[in-house]
Amino acid sequence: MENTHNDALKFSYSNIFFSYYFNNERICRNMIKDHMLVFVYSGELLLLEEKNTIKIHKGECVFLKKDNRVNMIKQPNGKEKFSGIFMVFNRNFLREFYQSLDKNKIPQNIEKLKQSVIKLPKSSAITSLFQSMIPYFDSEEKPMEKLMKLKLLEGVYSLLQIDEHFYTCLFDFTAIWKIDIMEFLENNYMYDLSIDEIAHFTGRSLSTFKRDFKKISDLSPQKWLIERRLKTAYDLLKNENKKVSEVYLEVGFKNFSHFSTAFKRQYGFPPSK
The missing domain is CATH 2.60.120.810 (Jelly Rolls)
Known part of the structure; x- marks a missing residue:
């Protein structure tokens, strides 16, 4: 249980x-x-x-x-x-x-x-x-x-x-064709997906996904996801006056404490400000 x-x-x-x-x-x-x-x-x-x-x-x-x-x-x-x-x-x-x-x-x-x-x-x-x-x-x-x-x-x-x-x-066991990694991530960064799952949904093995990702970003996939979520959170808080308690879930963070710490590390001040 x-x-x-x-x-x-x-x-x-x-x-x-x-x-x-x-x-x-x-x-x-x-x-x-x-x-x-x-x-x-x-x-x-x-x-x-x-x-x-x-x-x-x-x-x-x-x-x-x-x-x-x-x-x-x-x-x-x-x-x-x-x-x-x-x-x-x-x-x-x-x-x-x-x-x-x-x-x-x-x-x-x-x-x-x-x-x-x-x-x-x-x-x-x-x-x-x-x-x-x-x-x-x-x-x-x-x-x-x-x-x-x-x-x-x-x-x-x-x-x-x-x-x-x-x-x-x-019983359709056809393999998924490779799809554009960045396009997929931009459309799905807010979802609770592991790197294994992202590789699967883009039609790649984990090792192939990591190799392909290195060609398009200097960040690791995990770091890219965090920074992308924080950027959206910043925009929502600044431009749409949304509550912090709403925003962290909306952009894909499961834990408020993790979100607050990551936000402050990225921007130098807590999301509440």
Whole structure:
């Protein structure tokens, strides 16, 4: 069990996450690295993608396609706090699943899914799958890894049963083409991404990413990200009169103390001034 915040708890079992949020809304700026299936057990989940907003209510489920950027707002509904179950289908798991399929029974000439956020229709298979996992919210006993893998398998089968277009989505193992590093960073510096994840999203191995980054900046990737976030924070504080408590989260810092120290080191005075 991981206590991620004073009013938030997260349990993680073999790529299945059980999340609680006890107070107010929680905004997460996420790059979705792997396909994800999300079930809202209580409260509400808002998904913001560019200009579109999709609301997922209690008892509903949504599929999030990999390699996309989505803002999540996990919020209560009345007195009912948010809690949800997140299933992550990583590349290796899906490769193994694909190898077990009878290729002759896989639908042919299916178009790829264009949407990256897909609210799923009501399905008895999906509902029963997530209902079977609800007891783990309150259990202190860790479930067996084999059992959690079976739940992941059941999740994939449920998606394939709902819509055959998921075949082309889940089993697309094409490598990402290299994309411009600086363009990606300028669009995504505010997100909580590791250097490994940034390398992945720009279509590179970690070593190739570091080598390519040296060609375009004298700074390390970590230093570049900090300075870029601080520059935006400075502009927001000076020109838009935003509160420091709002700005540090908006530009991608998770810790206020870290932000304040870095800001003062960069500009010679604290952000409050």
